Amino acid sequence: MPYTIPKGTHDISGDEAFCYREIEELLQTLAHNYGYMEMRTPIFEQTELFTRSVGESSDVVRKEMYTFEDKGGRSMTLRPELTAGIMRSIVSNKLYTNPDLPIKSWYLGPIFRYERPQAGRYRQFSQFGIEVVGVDSPYYDAEVIFLGYSALKMLGFGNIELRINSLGDKESRDQYRVALKEYFKDHINEMCEDCQKRYEINPLRILDCKVPEDQEIAKNAPVLRDYLSSSAKEYFQFILNILDNYEIPYVVDDNLVRGLDYYSQVVFEFHYTSNNGKYLGAVGAGGHYDNLLAEVGGPKLSGVGLAFGIERIYNLLKEDGILDNKLENFDLTIMPLSDNCLPVAFDLAVFLRGSGYRVDIAYNVKSMKQQFKRAERKLSPLAIIVGEDELDNNQIIIRDLNQKTQINVNINEVLTVIDNIFNGHENEHQCCCHEHEDECHEHNGHHCCSKHHHEEE
Numbered sequence: 435m436p437y438t439i440p441k442g443t444h445d446i447s448g449d450e451a452f453c454y455r456e457i458e459e460l461l462q463t464l465a466h467n468y469g470y471m472e473m474r475t476p477i478f479e480q481t482e483l484f485t486r487s488v489g490e491s492s493d494v495v496r497k498e499m500y501t502f503e504d505k506g507g508r509s510m511t512l513r514p515e516l517t518a519g520i521m522r523s524i525v526s527n528k529l530y531t532n533p534d535l536p537i538k539s540w541y542l543g544p545i546f547r548y549e550r551p552q553a554g555r556y557r558q559f560s561q562f563g564i565e566v567v568g569v570d571s572p573y574y575d576a577e578v579i580f581l582g583y584s585a586l587k588m589l590g591f592g593n594i595e596l597r598i599n600s601l602g603d604k605e606s607r608d609q610y611r612v613a614l615k616e617y618f619k620d621h622i623n624e625m626c627e628d629c630q631k632r633y634e635i636n637p638l639r640i641l642d643c644k645v646p647e648d649q650e651i652a653k654n655a656p657v658l659r660d661y662l663s664s665s666a667k668e669y670f671q672f673i674l675n676i677l678d679n680y681e682i683p684y685v686v687d688d689n690l691v692r693g694l695d696y697y698s699q700v701v702f703e704f705h706y707t708s709n710n711g712k713y714l715g716a717v718g719a720g721g722h723y724d725n726l727l728a729e730v731g732g733p734k735l736s737g738v739g740l741a742f743g744i745e746r747i748y749n750l751l752k753e754d755g756i757l758d759n760k761l762e763n764f765d766l767t768i769m770p771l772s773d774n775c776l777p778v779a780f781d782l783a784v785f786l787r788g789s790g791y792r793v794d795i796a797y798n799v800k801s802m803k804q805q806f807k808r809a810e811r812k813l814s815p816l817a818i819i820v821g822e823d824e825l826d827n828n829q830i831i832i833r834d835l836n837q838k839t840q841i842n843v844n845i846n847e848v849l850t851v852i853d854n855i856f857n858g859h860e861n862e863h864q865c866c867c868h869e870h871e872d873e874c875h876e877h878n879g880h881h882c883c884s885k886h887h888h889e890e891e
């Protein structure tokens with residue numbers, strides 16, 4: 435019986451995987467340019483890390499975690515987000531002792547949430563994120579939002595909707611909680627079971643409820659803005675001013691409270707609707723946190739971060755046709771015309787791959803016509819035809835598959851000719867291999883020792 439893929443997961447291959455890689459590389463390069471370093475943390479952590487940091491009142495902890503007992507009887511959980519793991523790693527490795535705070539990290543990897551699968555919602559998905567930890571300055575909040583916005587622009591998104599709100603400091607939120615409890619106390623018995631629990635643990639979470647009847651009740655609830663302390667208001671306004679100065683459009687959304695418990699001060703989400711009206715929820719989101727590092731056992735240092743959902747980015751870019759011409763192509767297809775040509779074809783493939791070219795070759799020799807069809811599918815601009823007649827004269831044929839022109843080339847000149855075609859000029863050959871320096875070639879930064887071919891010269 436064939437196995438089926440687990441619900442809420444998906445396989446990625448070929449051009450799709452290529453596009454994922456392009457998206458991820460763009461995000462990594464941008465974070466690198468902003469001075470972030472990569473951090474890799476385990477896919478599973480102690481369950482308590484998440485219950486304490488993400489919070490007992492969040493849906494993620496209450497309903498969505500993949501928790502299991504390991505063979506030593508410890509409760510472990512597949513990470514339902516990466517921020518908590520990054521904090522744990524900062525504490526475990528005492529990264530906060532670095533004299534050059536803040537710690538600026540980027541990360542990429544799989545996340546697991548037992549959610550109801552639907553468009554844009556998976557049980558295993560990938561997040562790319564950044565965290566800045568150790569220095570409290572609204573400039574860092576602005577920088578993180580700025581990076582997020584720039585990333586989406588560079589990926590090709592048009593009208594990004596940035597929703598932003600302030601949850602204020604602890605004092606503001608404590609007062610707001612009291613006001614919310616007062617407001618909901620006469621309604622809570624008619625509200626859903628989840629809201630009744632939220633009322634006890636964290637009434638702010640009620641504003642996140644998706645049940646229409648409950649949303650109707652929540653409509654007239656007091657708004658957090660009215661409970662912000664003057665310093666929290668100032669902090670928020672400072673960030674908004676920077677966004678204004680750099681013409682980053684945003685909407686202040688009073689109901690934006692975010693689904694994870696660790697936030698304070700500024701929170702934000704990036705939303706996008708495709709040209710055909712496809713909407714998958716937030717493509718990325720984040721915010722500021724004052725107590726998260728302390729919560730997981732570190733010093734009381736604040737931080738700010740965001741995470742993008744790679745699947746949502748991919749699905750929306752695909753929907754808008756922005757990824758349509760992103761196909762992974764080969765530089766060269768080598769075409770051996772008979773079994774007798776295979777040793778030379780094999781040797782050429784080894785040599786040219788070593789010189790930095792992406793080379794396709796099939797060793798189950800097919801007709802010329804079939805090989806040209808294959809080269810077309812592989813999007814190779816050039817073919818190297820290895821035939822017995824030419825080999826008798828130490829030659830091969832290089833065919834330009836777009837122009838439909840071809841030249842006979844001495845086998846020892848192949849790399850020079852191909853370099854010329856690709857680069858339009860003679861490559862300067864430099865060698866990384868000191869043993870036989872004059873026998874090595876460089877292409878696209880890749881070095882290769884072509885001793886073997888030199889010997890034939």
Ligand code: HAM
Pocket residue numbers: 514515516517547549554555556557559561563564565693694716717718719720721722738739740741742743744745746
């Ligand atoms: P989050 O809002 O839970 O935040 O997730 C961030 C992004 O992950 C979402 O905006 C969405 O694009 C994607 N995402 C979430 N759930 C799913 C799902 N089931 N399927 C596909 N994509 C999904 C966090 O995780 C925070 N750690 C962000 C953060 C970093 N805050 C501060 N630093």
